[in-house]
Amino acid sequence: MAAVITPDRLRSIVYGPLPGPAAPPPMYRMRFAQRDIQPPAAFRVTPDDSLVLGVRNALAGVNLACQARLWTDEGDIVFPEVRGSPTSDRVLHFTAVQLHYGYLVSAAMWATGGTLPRRGQTYATMQVVRPPLAAFNWNLMMAAGYITGSKVLAWPYGEQEDSIKGPGMLYSIFGTTPAVTTDWTQVVPTGAVWRVRGIRANLTTSAVAGNRQVLFWFDDGATTFFHCHAQNTQGPGTSITYHGVPAIPYTAVINITQPVFLPPEVLLFEGWRFGVVTVGIQAGDQWGQPHFLIEEELND
Amino acid sequence: MPTFRCEHCKGLYVDPQNGVSFPHACTPPVDPKTGEHGPPDPGARDESVVVDAVVGKLPDGTPAEAAAQIKPRIRGRGAGRVMLDPGDILSGADLTTIKDLQVRPGAAVPDP
Secondary structure: OOOOOOHHHHHHHHHOOOOOOOOOOHHHEOOHHHHOOOOOHHHEEOOOOEEEEEEEEOEOOOEEEEEEEEEEOOOEEEOOEEEEOOOOOOOOEEEEEEOOOEEEEEEEEEEEOOOOOOOOOEEEEEEEEEOOOOOOEEEEEEEEEEOOOOOOEEEOOOOEOOOOOOOOEEEEEEOOEOOOOOOOEEEOOOOEEEEEEEEEEEEEOOOOOOOEEEEEEEEOOOOEEEEEEOOOOEOOOOEEEEEEEEOOOOOOOEOOEEEEEEOOOOEEOOOOEEEEEEEOOOOOOEEOOOEEEEEEEEOO | OOEEEEOOOOOEEEOOEOOEOOOOEOOOOEOOOOOOEOOOOOOOEEEEEEOOOOOOOOOOOOOHHHHHHOOOEEEEEOOOEEEEEOOOOOOOOOHHHHHHHHHOOOEEOOOO
């Protein structure tokens, strides 16, 4: 079985074995006076400065590496580096690397290992700040954007990409199967923005008499925006699968299937919810496991 | 992909799915006649992640630098949850299996 080429492996191919500490390559020393090279004065840093990395991540098992190049006052090029696995809770976490006397030449941040994120899963920023870190004196914003298997966050020439501009990561997920005679709900995770692309859920009704009317609802965590109702009611002792489809026209019920109109672009903020209400629900009615097609971006 | 049951609403769910967490939140109470739902039950479980402070001073006056030490927590614990199986035994389940899972004993597990 062929080995998977990861950025780590690629890096080792490009650079070859790293030199040992006893034999630094001569080109590492770039003394200003000897070579008449002017330092990039705009990027002067001191131990009062920190390279701060901000990461929002949704995917468990992601590993990130960040390495900068710092041209020291002694003329050496050194490589401040940090590696780690961010939490997968979509919460913004910062990591600070203290710098020292010199000039910042470049910095890059990339994903390593076997679990590589896709667009919409790992959003990162790089900046130089001065303490106190709580006040974040933002001296130099370097880059912001999603990191993927082949997309590196880099500076200089790095972009500042918004976290919400689409397309996001597509997820085919299952919601909560509710208790009997209960409806289901799905909440948008903290740190995420969702576009609901599809809903599919089955309702099996008991023998208790009465028609049930199914409707999907969308709210901001408290107040309902709108309802999308099924075209027909459902009687006792039946099993019908409801399909919420964006912009689908109302069509006749096909036996065991009912289409439900959804607005073409349902964009939901973190903490907002959608769910189902079964008007006239009767004892013994049971919803199956709801299935959603979701497009997610991180909300930074 | 473990299978859990919320001990507040008895809902069944699998989390995480494909390496990504999708939090469970109990369904709010609904008026069965109008279809309108009210605010969430105060005792409900909501696994949405919240961070109590990012910058500024903490309620006890701790400097904001300590905010980085604050661990994100879930919004509402409710009556907790139990793990029914370390794998996904819910996806594709028929009604008989769902009814069984709704009452099957489970192992109490810590919150995410």
